[in-house]
Amino acid sequence: xxxxxxxxxxxxxxxxVLLIAVVxxxxxxxxxxxxxxxxxxxxxxxxxxxxxxxxxxxxxxxFADIMVRSVIWVVAVVVLTVLISLALAQLFNQHFPLRKxxxxxxxxxxxxxxxxxxxxxxxxxxxxxxxxNQLRMKLGLIDAMGGAAADQLGDASxxxxxxxxxxxxxxxxxxxxxxxxxxxxxPSDVYEAARMDGAGRLRTYWSxxxxxxxxxxxxxxxINVMNVFNSFPIIWAMTHGQPGYSTATSTIFMFILKGSxxxxxxxxxxxxxxxxxxxxxxxxxxxxWNKEVT
Amino acid sequence: xxxxxxxxxxxxxxxxxxxxxxxxxxxDDQGSGDGQVTLKMVAADYGDGPGxxxxxxxxxxxxxxxxQAANPTIKVDVQVINxxxxxxxxxxxxxxxxxxxxxxxxxxxxxxxxxxxxxADEVLSPNVSGDMLEKFAEFGxxxxxxxxxxxxxSARALFYNKDLFDKAGIKEPPKTWDDLKAAAGKLKEAGVxxxxxxxxxxxxxxxxxxxxxxxxxxxxxxxxxxxxxxSPQNVETFTYMKGLVEAGLTTPNPGTKDxxxxxxxxxxxxVGMVNGGPMSIPIFDAAGLKNYGVVPIPGRTGPLDTTxxxxxxxxxxxxxxxxxxxxxxxxxFYTGSAAQKIxxxxxxxxxxxxGIEKLSGDEKLKPFxxxxxxxxxxxxxxxxxxxxxxxxxxxxxxAVKDGPAKVLGELQKTAEAAG
Numbered sequence: 001x002x003x004x005x006x007x008x009x010x011x012x013x014x015x016x017v018l019l020i021a022v023v024x025x026x027x028x029x030x031x032x033x034x035x036x037x038x039x040x041x042x043x044x045x046x047x048x049x050x051x052x053x054x055x056x057x058x059x060x061x062x063f064a065d066i067m068v069r070s071v072i073w074v075v076a077v078v079v080l081t082v083l084i085s086l087a088l089a090q091l092f093n094q095h096f097p098l099r100k101x102x103x104x105x106x107x108x109x110x111x112x113x114x115x116x117x118x119x120x121x122x123x124x125x126x127x128x129x130x131x132x133n134q135l136r137m138k139l140g141l142i143d144a145m146g147g148a149a150a151d152q153l154g155d156a157s158x159x160x161x162x163x164x165x166x167x168x169x170x171x172x173x174x175x176x177x178x179x180x181x182x183x184x185x186x187p188s189d190v191y192e193a194a195r196m197d198g199a200g201r202l203r204t205y206w207s208x209x210x211x212x213x214x215x216x217x218x219x220x221x222x223i224n225v226m227n228v229f230n231s232f233p234i235i236w237a238m239t240h241g242q243p244g245y246s247t248a249t250s251t252i253f254m255f256i257l258k259g260s261x262x263x264x265x266x267x268x269x270x271x272x273x274x275x276x277x278x279x280x281x282x283x284x285x286x287x288x289w290n291k292e293v294t
Numbered sequence: 295x296x297x298x299x300x301x302x303x304x305x306x307x308x309x310x311x312x313x314x315x316x317x318x319x320x321x322d323d324q325g326s327g328d329g330q331v332t333l334k335m336v337a338a339d340y341g342d343g344p345g346x347x348x349x350x351x352x353x354x355x356x357x358x359x360x361x362q363a364a365n366p367t368i369k370v371d372v373q374v375i376n377x378x379x380x381x382x383x384x385x386x387x388x389x390x391x392x393x394x395x396x397x398x399x400x401x402x403x404x405x406x407x408x409x410x411x412x413x414a415d416e417v418l419s420p421n422v423s424g425d426m427l428e429k430f431a432e433f434g435x436x437x438x439x440x441x442x443x444x445x446x447x448s449a450r451a452l453f454y455n456k457d458l459f460d461k462a463g464i465k466e467p468p469k470t471w472d473d474l475k476a477a478a479g480k481l482k483e484a485g486v487x488x489x490x491x492x493x494x495x496x497x498x499x500x501x502x503x504x505x506x507x508x509x510x511x512x513x514x515x516x517x518x519x520x521x522x523x524x525s526p527q528n529v530e531t532f533t534y535m536k537g538l539v540e541a542g543l544t545t546p547n548p549g550t551k552d553x554x555x556x557x558x559x560x561x562x563x564x565v566g567m568v569n570g571g572p573m574s575i576p577i578f579d580a581a582g583l584k585n586y587g588v589v590p591i592p593g594r595t596g597p598l599d600t601t602x603x604x605x606x607x608x609x610x611x612x613x614x615x616x617x618x619x620x621x622x623x624x625x626x627f628y629t630g631s632a633a634q635k636i637x638x639x640x641x642x643x644x645x646x647x648x649g650i651e652k653l654s655g656d657e658k659l660k661p662f663x664x665x666x667x668x669x670x671x672x673x674x675x676x677x678x679x680x681x682x683x684x685x686x687x688x689x690x691x692x693a694v695k696d697g698p699a700k701v702l703g704e705l706q707k708t709a710e711a712a713g
């Protein structure tokens with residue numbers, strides 16, 4: 001009986017461990033295995049392929065551009081999201097009339113499916129009928145509908161900012177709520193003490209709010225880094241990574257490769273997986289370094 | 295109490311085990327002893343998606359119900375997948391060993407090399423295969439043996455908006471590239487935002503490109519069967535197209551535009567001319583456009599005497615050993631009302647002599663039926679096409695932006711390296 005009791009914890013954690021093994025570890029192992037196999041476009045495994053998939057991937061003309069773009073994409077989206085969310089969280093932490101409604105409204109972009117949001121923006125930007133272009137025409141920013149000037153998603157230099165905008169738009173609600181929760185944990189007597197010591201608003205924010213908000217900020221930013229790096233629907237729905245590969249990130253490139261070479265696509269997945277881990281480790285290092293300073 | 299809890303945990307563990315085993319398996323249930331056989335079929339969706347009256351699910355349910363009523367021992371399980379995902383999903387099925395019995399999609403050739411398919415004569419009665427258009431059946435052969443069974447076909451022609459042509463004062467539809475350029479210029483002056491609709495985006499860039507290549511005696515391969523994507527004719531063709539784009543006579547940024555969007559714009563009266571097929575007619579109808587004409591596609595010096603023909607295929611996999619049952623289903627499909635119904639519902643062209651005869655009275659389809667016998671096809675029998683095609687879809691639009699020689703040269707390199 002006692003022996004059975006000793007085994008009891010195992011029975012409790014067992015299912016969870018097994019679940020993780022089946023839905024997390026096993027696919028990762030399969031992914032890594034696939035990246036060393038020769039697999040036809042039609043899914044037939046034709047044997048081992050050594051490092052050839054990786055060699056082919058690193059030899060792709062657009063590979064370097066895509067990796068650099070992926071990092072810029074993550075940094076731009078996460079930095080903008082965090083800055084905007086910090087301001088919004090501060091705002092929503094104040095008491096003002098209709099605050100409840102405003103807080104509810106902020107949930108909308110989060111509650112809507114990301115794919116749906118992306119498709120809506122694609123149509124709002126449509127060169128022939130898009131509402132954003134009609135607005136730009138009324139404002140005199142473009143001369144006519146339908147032309148190249150009205151086609152902002154058709155060129156990487158104007159498409160990229162819109163993609164970043166939509167990604168920030170869908171990331172802000174979650175981040176704001178995470179920070180809002182963080183703000184709620186800061187006891188008010190700390191602020192009182194600061195006021196007694198004669199600290200100004202800016203000084204209070206910098207020396208009290210931000211440091212005490214750090215745990216929430218770290219978690220929110222980290223989740224965003226991983227989400228944005230693996231973000232697929234926004235770019236796929238709005239540009240397909242086109243023209244050429246000029247708006248593709250590594251996740252999009254992985255999906256496109258799947259249409260021609262599954263092994264190479266698996267290699268891209270492994271590189272992607274590695275990138276997320278590296279980004280996460282760097283991020284955690286940086287935030288811990290902050291901790292030692294304060 | 296403690297025992298109870300441990301029991302609960304064990305139950306949870308068991309549930310997880312059962313759940314995780316659900317994913318695999320399936321696929322080859324060889325009947326349950328009473329002679330019942332289930333055929334697993336995967337098909338592409340020619341309709342507007344799930345829930346729409348013309349969805350693939352609805353179409354196949356009608357066919358299968360009728361078939362099962364006549365053949366009570368055979369059950370057909372149809373999974374309909376949209377065109378964008380079907381290749382990837384089928385590849386995943388095969389990679390995981392969940393091979394279907396029947397697949398209906400856009401390509402068959404890649405499965406032949408690995409010996410996955412039944413030969414056509416193992417799953418088709420002679421009277422059915424005898425009725426197929428010979429040229430089409432020919433394309434179903436790899437090394438002299440037929441594996442791919444033509445399912446439906448389509449051809450392309452130039453659609454032009456007669457109202458817009460009148461408004462711009464254009465007397466007759468273009469016959470040559472220069473006619474086309476002149477007409478596009480007049481349309482632009484008359485305020486048409488996209489005089490010529492040019493979809494070179496991910497959806498079907500390979501089709502629009504091929505139609506233009508044909509106009510200058512080019513193509514993806516030369517006469518000797520070697521890849522010739524960056525041939526001088528093709529470079530010349532794309533240079534001409536680039537001129538049109540830069541003059542603002544086409545859809546802006548063609549390399550990012552899908553054919554569906556451009557066809558919808560044509561239906562909305564925003565596009566003067568566009569290359570389309572029978573399958574674009576329902577889109578124009580839905581948008582309310584009535585007054586349009588259909589003519590052969592202009593080439594550099596005169597109208598094309600050929601056009602792009604596209605054939606979709608149905609094929610039988612040999613893994614589950616259901617040849618006899620598949621044969622019954624195929625014979626039912628081609629000799630019954632189903633093949634006819636697919637043409638009626640989706641405006642796709644039939645692949646049998648009998649089917650073409652039945653449709654010959656349809657005025658709207660006539661230009662396409664006439665073009666079918668002399669159609670040109672993608673080099674899809676070359677296994678490399680499966681690698682080259684996605685690259686074309688993604689990048690060929692750059693040839694009218696960054697420079698034809700460079701972009702076509704890259705694609706040529708991809709074609710020569712692929713293997």
